[in-house]
Amino acid sequence: xxxxxxxxxxxxxxxxxxxxxxxxxxxxxxxxxxxxxxxxxxxxxxxxxxxxxxxxxxxxxxxxxxxxxxxxxxxxxxxxxxxxxxxxxxxxxxxxxxxxxxxxxxxxxxxxxxxxxxxxxxxxxxxxxxxxxxxxxxxxxxxxxxxxxxxxxxxxxxxxxxxxxxxxxxxxxxxxxxxxxxxxxxxxxxxxxxxxxxxxxxxxxxxxxxxxxxxxxxxxxxxxxxxxxxxxxxxxxxxxxxxxxxxxxxxxxxxxxxxxxxxxxxxxxxxxxxxxxxxxxxxxxxxxxxxxxxxxxxxxxxxxxxxxxxxxxxxxxxxxxxxxxxxxxxxxxxxxxxxxxxxxxxxxxxxxxxxxxxxxxxxxxxxxxxxxxxxxxxxxxxxxxxxxxxxxxxxxxxxxxxxxxxxxxxxxxxxxxxxxxxxxxxxxxxxxxxxxxxxxxxxxxxxxxxxxxxxxxxxxxxxxxxxxxxxxxxxxxxxxxxxxxxxxxxxxxxxxxxxxxxxxxxxxxxxxxxxxxxxxxxxxxxxxxxxxxxxxxxxxxxxxxxxxxxxxxxxxxxxxxxxxxxxxxxxxxxxxxxxxxxxxxxxxxxxxxxxxxxxxxxxxxxxxxxxxxxxxxxxxxxxxxxxxxxxxxxxxxxxxxxxxxx
Numbered sequence: 001x002x003x004x005x006x007x008x009x010x011x012x013x014x015x016x017x018x019x020x021x022x023x024x025x026x027x028x029x030x031x032x033x034x035x036x037x038x039x040x041x042x043x044x045x046x047x048x049x050x051x052x053x054x055x056x057x058x059x060x061x062x063x064x065x066x067x068x069x070x071x072x073x074x075x076x077x078x079x080x081x082x083x084x085x086x087x088x089x090x091x092x093x094x095x096x097x098x099x100x101x102x103x104x105x106x107x108x109x110x111x112x113x114x115x116x117x118x119x120x121x122x123x124x125x126x127x128x129x130x131x132x133x134x135x136x137x138x139x140x141x142x143x144x145x146x147x148x149x150x151x152x153x154x155x156x157x158x159x160x161x162x163x164x165x166x167x168x169x170x171x172x173x174x175x176x177x178x179x180x181x182x183x184x185x186x187x188x189x190x191x192x193x194x195x196x197x198x199x200x201x202x203x204x205x206x207x208x209x210x211x212x213x214x215x216x217x218x219x220x221x222x223x224x225x226x227x228x229x230x231x232x233x234x235x236x237x238x239x240x241x242x243x244x245x246x247x248x249x250x251x252x253x254x255x256x257x258x259x260x261x262x263x264x265x266x267x268x269x270x271x272x273x274x275x276x277x278x279x280x281x282x283x284x285x286x287x288x289x290x291x292x293x294x295x296x297x298x299x300x301x302x303x304x305x306x307x308x309x310x311x312x313x314x315x316x317x318x319x320x321x322x323x324x325x326x327x328x329x330x331x332x333x334x335x336x337x338x339x340x341x342x343x344x345x346x347x348x349x350x351x352x353x354x355x356x357x358x359x360x361x362x363x364x365x366x367x368x369x370x371x372x373x374x375x376x377x378x379x380x381x382x383x384x385x386x387x388x389x390x391x392x393x394x395x396x397x398x399x400x401x402x403x404x405x406x407x408x409x410x411x412x413x414x415x416x417x418x419x420x421x422x423x424x425x426x427x428x429x430x431x432x433x434x435x436x437x438x439x440x441x442x443x444x445x446x447x448x449x450x451x452x453x454x455x456x457x458x459x460x461x462x463x464x465x466x467x468x469x470x471x472x473x474x475x476x477x478x479x480x481x482x483x484x485x486x487x488x489x490x491x492x493x494x495x496x497x498x499x500x501x502x503x504x505x506x507x508x509x510x511x512x513x514x515x516x517x518x519x520x521x522x523x524x525x526x527x528x529x530x531x532x533x534x535x536x537x538x539x540x541x542x543x544x545x546x547x548x549x550x551x552x553x554x555x556x557x558x559x560x561x562x563x564x565x566x567x568x569x570x571x572x573x574x575x576x577x578x579x580x581x582x583x584x585x586x587x588x589x590x591x592x593x594x595x596x597x598x599x600x601x602x603x604x605x606x607x608x609x610x611x612x613x614x615x616x617x618x619x620x621x622x623x624x625x626x627x628x629x630x631x632x633x634x635x636x637x638x639x640x641x642x643x644x645x646x
Contacts (some may be wrong), residue, residue, distance in 0.1 A: 008200070014597070029330070034195040057127050057176025059641065062184040065129025065172035069108055070186065072523035073136060073168060074632045076314035077192055078098045080519050082289070083207070083231045083250055083606045090141070090152045090162055091194045091628040101136040104170075109134070112175060132183070133171040139189070140165045140591070162628075163190040164219055167238040171642075182643040188636035190484055197609075201617055203609035206532065206556040208603035209250065211585040213300060213560065218260040218267035221589065229519040230583055230601025235297045239267075246285035247521070250601070257294040280437050300562045300587075301616040304536040307488040310614040312351055314364035314447035331367055332359070332372045334438050339369075346370035346392050348399040350424070352440065358409075361424045361442035364614070366401055368392070374468040375460070375487065379480035379502050386483040388460060395431035402427075404454040405482075409441035416563045422456065446484070446613045457484040457613035464490055470497030474546045477502040479554065481527035488614045492538035494571070496545045501529050501554045506581060508600050519600045526604055530562065532612025536561035541571035551575050556582040556605065558616055568592055584617075 080096040108131035141152035144161035152162055169187035175482035205211060209230015217237035225244025232248060233332060237256030240246060261275035261283045263267045268275050273291050285291075310316030312330040324343050331339040331349035332579075336359055339349050347370070351363020368375075368390055376389040384406040390399045406421040420442035429435035446457035466489045471478030478499045479485060487493070503526045510518050532541060533555050540559050544551045557580065559566030567590035575594040582602045602612050609629040611617075 003590050014505050050403050057165075058174045058180050058182035059184070059643065060174070061127030061176055062172045062174025062182045062643075064127070065108070065113075065174055066170055066184055066186045067132065067624075068129070068523065069104055069134070069170050069172060070168075070634060071130050072107065073100055073104060073170075075521055075523050075526075075635065076103050076629045077164075077166070077190065078632060079603065081194060081628050081630055088155060090155065091196070091630070092162070092164055092192065094153075097136050103136055103515070104131060104134045104136070107410075107513055110514065122351055123578070127174055127176045129172050130176045131170065132173050133169070133185075135167075135169045135591075136166065136190075137167050138166045144195075144271070145646060160198065161193060161195040164194070164611040166190040166192070182641070183463070184640070185640045185642055186636060187638045188634060191633045191635065192630055193633075194630045197627045199628060202617050204605065204617045205558055205560060205585045206583060206602075206605040206611040206615050207231065208585060209583045209599065211298070211560070211583075212236065212589055213564075213587045215254075215589065217256055217258065217269055218262065220262070220267075222260075224597065226597070227518075228599065230599075230603070230605065232319075233295075233298060235467060237269075238286055240283050241282055242283060248285060248287050249289065249517075250606075251289045251292065252287055253292040253295045255295055255297045259291070259293065280293065299618050300560055300564070301536065301618070302376075302562045304461075304488055304490065304534070304616075306616075307459055307486065307534065307614050308367075308463075310364040310446075311367045311461050312363050313447050314362075314454070315449045316364065316459070316614040317449040327367070330363060334428050334436070339367075344369045346397075348390055348392070348401075350401075350426070350440075351444070355441070356419055358441055360420050361440050361444060362420075362455070365443065365444045365461065368462040371464040372462045372466045373485070374470075374496075375462070375466050376470055377478040377485070377487075377499060378470060378472040379477045379483070381477070381502075384482065386458065386480045387484065388458075397431070398429045400427040400429075401425070403443040403456070403458060405443050405541060409439065455484070456482075458486075459614050460485065460487045462487075462489045466493045467494055468496040468543075469499070469533070470495065471499045474498050474548070476500070477532050479529050483528055484530040484613045486532035486534060486614055488534045491535065492533050492539060492541055494541040494543050495533075495553060496543050498546065498552050499554060500529065500552060501531070501581070503527050503529060504554070504581065505529070505602055505604055506600055508579065508581065508598070519603065521603050530610070530612040531555040532558065532615040534558040534560075534616060535566060536564060536616070537566070539566050539590070540568050542568070542570040542575065542578070544570075544575050545572070549573065549576040550579075551577075552579040552581070554597050556602065556612055556615065558585040560585050560587055560616055570594065621636045 064316055080090045112128035112130045115127050133415045141164050143150045143152060143155055143159045145159050153553045167189055171185045174182045210232045212234040215236030222239045225246055227247040229249045231250045235255050237254050237260055239260035241261055258269040258271045263277045263280040273287055276282040284369040305319050306316040307324045309318045312546030327339040328341040328352050332352040333347060333349055349367045352359050353362045373391045376463060378387040385402050385404045388401045402425040409423045411635045422443035423439055424441045424443050427435050427437045443456050444458040445454040448453050454480040479501045481502045503525055507518050509515055513520055540557050557568060564587040567588040568584055569590035570593035577596040578594040579598045581600050
C-alpha cells in the first residue's frame with residue numbers, strides 16, 4: 001500500500017513538469033509585446049515631433065526669407081538714387097520698380113539659398129528659402145514744395161523733396177533639414193522719402209570714390225587703367241594713357257576744361273571723351289555716368305583742428321587751434337591725472353570728467369601724445385566691443401582701450417550705476433610690470449552741435465606719427481559692427497596689415513550677388529560700421545608686412561589739406577594685390593608699387609548723410625546739381641501662412 005502511494009505522487013509530479021517553462025514563455029511574450037508597443041509609441045512620437053519640428057523650421061526659414069527679400073527691396077530702391085542729378089529730375093529714376101523686381105527674382109528666385117554666413121542671418125535656424133513670386137510697383141509719387149503744378153516727372157519751383165509709394169507682394173518657400181516646406185506671403189507698401197540736399201552744402205570727402213587735388217594736365221603721368229567706382233573729381237585735370245582701358249561707373253569731373261590724352265609722341269588737351277592719333281591708336285575711356293569738365297573747384301580743409309577738437313568735446317565744430325590749456329581742462333589719463341598744462345611728450349589721454357560723482361567719458365575719443373609705435377584695431381567676435389591697442393616708447397607702454405556701448409557700468413564687479421550709456425575699460429601695461437585695469441561709465445560719442453543728439457563714435461587722434469596701423473591679423477576683423485571710427489595722425493600714418501570690417505558693406509567681386517557687378521550694396525551689410533583714416537600734413541604709407549604680400553584696407557583714406565602734398569604711397573615691398581573698400585582722397589598722386597589694385601567705393605557714403613565720424617568735409621556749390629538723402633518705411637498690410645500641412 002505504501003508503495004502504491006509513493007508511485008502516485010511521482011506520477012503527479014511528472015505531469016506538472018514544464019509548467020514553469022510555459023509560464024515563463026508566456027510572461028516573456030507579454031513583455032515582448034509591451035516593449036514593441038512602447039517602441040512603436042516612442043517612434044511614432046519621434047516621427048511626429050520631427051515632422052512638426054521640420055515644418056516649424058520651414059516656417060521660420062520662409063519668414064526669415066521674407067525679411068531678407070524685403071530688406072533687399074528697400075536697399076535697392078535707395079541704391080537707385082544717383083550721387084548727383086539735375087534739379088529738374090527726380091532722384092529715383094523711372095523704371096526703378098521694374099529693376100528692383102528683376103533683382104529680387106534673379107537674386108533669390110533662382111534656387112534655394114541658405115542663411116548660413118549671410119550677415120545678420122548667420123545664426124538663424126538651419127534652413128533655406130526661395131522667392132517664388134514678387135511684385136513691386138510704383139503707386140504714386142509727389143513732390144514736397146514746388147509750384148502748384150509741380151510733379152515728380154516735371155518738378156518746378158523750390159522742390160525740397162519727393163515722396164514715393166511702392167506697393168509690393170512677396171511669396172517665399174522655406175525648407176528646413178527635412179523635405180517639409182512652408183510657404184509664406186507678405187504684401188504691403190514701401191514709402192521712400194527723398195529729401196534734397198541743397199546744392200550749396202557741407203559734404204564729406206568720403207562721398208568721393210577718388211578725389212585728387214593736384215593733377216597737372218599733360219605732365220607725363222597718366223591715371224592707372226582699370227575700373228574705377230564711385231564719384232571721381234580733381235581740382236586739376238585727368239590724364240589718360242594707352243596702357244589699358246578705363247571704366248568709370250560714376251560721375252567724373254574736373255576743374256580743367258580739358259582732359260589730357262597721352263600718346264607715345266604727344267599729349268592732346270581735349271574737351272571731349274576720346275582722342276585718336278594716327279598710327280598711335282585711340283584713347284576712349286568709358287564714362288558710364290558722364291564726364292563734366294570746367295567745374296568749380298572743391299575747397300580743401302585747412303587743417304585737422306576739427307578732428308583734434310572732436311576728441312575733447314565730441315562735436316569738432318570749433319576750427320580754432322587746440323591749446324595746451326584746452327587739453328589740460330578736458331583730458332585725463334587712466335589714473336585720473338589731467339593732461340599737464342605745460343604739455344607732454346607721450347601718453348594716452350581720454351576726455352574724462354566727473355558725472356554723477358564718477359569719473360566718466362564725456363567727449364569724442366582718444367588722444368595720443370607723441371608718436372605711436374603701433375595701433376592695433378580689433379573687434380572681438382560675439383561682442384559689441386571695439387578695441388584699440390596703442391604702444392608707445394622704450395620700454396614699451398601698451399594701453400588697451402575697450403569701448404562697449406552695450407555694457408552697463410557696474411557689471412563685472414565695477415562701481416555703481418551710471419546715467420551714461422556704455423563702458424570704457426583701460427588696461428595699461430609697462431614692459432616688465434603687471435597690468436592695471438580701470439573702467440569708466442560712458443563711451444566716446446559724436447555730438448550733433450545743433451541738437452546735441454549723441455551717437456557712439458570714436459576719434460583716435462595721434463599728435464605725431466603712427467608707425468604701424470593694422471588689424472589683429474590678416475583676414476581677422478578690426479572694426480566691429482556698429483562702430484564708427486576715424487583714425488587721425490598729425491603726421492604720417494603707416495599701414496602694415498589688413499584692416500577689415502566685421503561685415504562687408506559692398507561686394508568685392510562680380511556676381512557675388514547674382515547678376516550684380518562688384519561694388520554693390522550687400523543687403524544687411526550696413527550695420528553702421530565706418531572707418532576713416534586721415535592726415536592733413538603727412539602721407540598714408542603702405543608697408544605691408546603680411547606673408548602673402550596682399551593687403552586689404554576697409555576705409556576711406558584721406559591725405560588732404562590746403563597747401564598739403566600728401567598722398568597714398570608704398571614705402572615697403574611691392575604689394576601683390578591691394579584692395580580698398582571705401583575711397584581715397586589725396587592732395588597728390590604717388591607711387592603705390594602694387595601689381596593689382598582694387599578699389600571698391602563704399603556706396604553708403606554716396607548719399608551725403610553718412611561718413612566716418614568727423615571726417616574732413618567741404619562746402620560745395622555745384623551750380624544746380626542736387627543729391628538726396630532717403631529714408632524708407634515699410635507698411636505691411638497682410639502676412640499669410642499659405643502652407644498646407646496635410
